[in-house]
Amino acid sequence: MSELKAALDQIVAEMANAPERGEVASYIPELGKVDPAKFGIAVIMNDGGVATAGDADEPFSIQSISKVFTLALALGRVGDTLWKRVGREPSGTPFNSIVQLEREEGIPRNPFINAGAIVVSDVLLAGHQPREAIGEILSFVRSVADDETIVIDRDVASSERATGYRNFALANYLKGFGNLNHAPELTLGVYFHHCAIAMSCKQLANAGRFLANSGRIPSLNHTVISGERARRINALMLTCGHYDGSGEFAFRVGIPGKSGVGGGILAIVPGVASIAVWSPGLNDRGNSMLGSIALEQLAKRMNWSIFSS
Incomplete structure (x- = not known):
C-alpha cells in the first residue's frame, strides 16, 4: 500500500501544476460553478486496502x-x-x-x-x-x-x-x-x-468494488450481480464508457472506466481494485482531462492494464 499511496501523492502533486485543466461543464449551470482546481483520487483494493489523495472526500455530481x-x-x-x-x-x-x-x-x-x-x-x-x-x-x-x-x-x-x-x-x-x-x-x-447523485471519490470507489471482484463485495459478504454480468458491464465500460473517446482511453489507460461530465471517472482493475478520480475540467470529448491523464499514469506505475502480460 505504501507504493500505491506514494504514487497517488505524486500524481496529485503533478496534477496541481498541470498547465491545462480543461473546461467545466457550464452548459449545466450548477456544474459550471465548480472550482476547476479540485482534484481527488481514491483506490479501494479487493483485499480491503484503501489509499486516497487530494480532494478524495469532497462530494461531486457523478453524472x-x-x-x-x-x-x-x-x-x-x-x-x-x-x-x-x-x-x-x-x-x-x-x-x-x-x-x-x-x-x-x-x-x-x-x-x-x-x-x-x-x-x-x-x-x-x-x-x-x-x-x-x-x-x-x-x-x-x-x-x-x-x-x-x-x-x-x-x-x-x-x-x-x-x-x-x-x-x-x-x-x-x-x-x-x-x-x-x-x-x-x-x-x-x-x-x-x-x-445528480453526489459522491466523493472514496464513496464512488467503494461503490465500484463489486465490479472489481466478480460481482461480490467481500467485506460485506454480499453478491450484487453474477460474475458473468460483472465481466460484461466491465466490457461495456471499456468499449463505451468514454463516449467517442472510449478507444483513446482504452489505448492509453487499458482498464474499464466510466466518465461523467461532473469530472469524475470510475475505473475498474478486475480482480485488483476499484478507482475513482475527480477533476472537473473536461476535454473536447466531455471526459475529465486530468482524470484521464492521472489514470494513465497510475495504470503505468502499478502495471494495472488488463492487457498486461
Whole structure:
C-alpha cells in the first residue's frame, strides 16, 4: 500500500501544476460553478486496502457514472431482454447525438450514451412512480457503497431539467420510435435525478468494488450481480464508457472506466481494485482531462492494464 499511496501523492502533486485543466461543464449551470482546481483520487483494493489523495472526500455530481449502476439494476430487473431496446456497440459520436438515434430508428447504440441511459431509466420506471424509481436507484448506490449518507443534489437535478433540451429531444425521438414506454417527462425525471447523485471519490470507489471482484463485495459478504454480468458491464465500460473517446482511453489507460461530465471517472482493475478520480475540467470529448491523464499514469506505475502480460 505504501507504493500505491506514494504514487497517488505524486500524481496529485503533478496534477496541481498541470498547465491545462480543461473546461467545466457550464452548459449545466450548477456544474459550471465548480472550482476547476479540485482534484481527488481514491483506490479501494479487493483485499480491503484503501489509499486516497487530494480532494478524495469532497462530494461531486457523478453524472453519467450513475449509468453503470442503473445498468446493473436494469439487468437485474429484465435480464438480457434489455438488449432488444439498447445496443452494445461503441457510438463513435458525442454522448447526446440525435442524428445517430434517428438513423438507427430509436435503438440507442449502448446504455452509456444519453439515449441508452434514458431507455434504461424507462425500464426502471416500470411499475413505479418516478419518486419510487429514483429511491430504488439511490438505495442501490448506497448499498453497494455501504454508505447511507449519499444523496441526490437537488440543485443539480433542477439545473439539468431546466437546460436539458437535447435530452428532451432524445426522449421524444425514443417515444416516437416506440422505445419509451412512459411519458418523456416522467422518464427524464428519473434520468436527471440519478445523474445528480453526489459522491466523493472514496464513496464512488467503494461503490465500484463489486465490479472489481466478480460481482461480490467481500467485506460485506454480499453478491450484487453474477460474475458473468460483472465481466460484461466491465466490457461495456471499456468499449463505451468514454463516449467517442472510449478507444483513446482504452489505448492509453487499458482498464474499464466510466466518465461523467461532473469530472469524475470510475475505473475498474478486475480482480485488483476499484478507482475513482475527480477533476472537473473536461476535454473536447466531455471526459475529465486530468482524470484521464492521472489514470494513465497510475495504470503505468502499478502495471494495472488488463492487457498486461
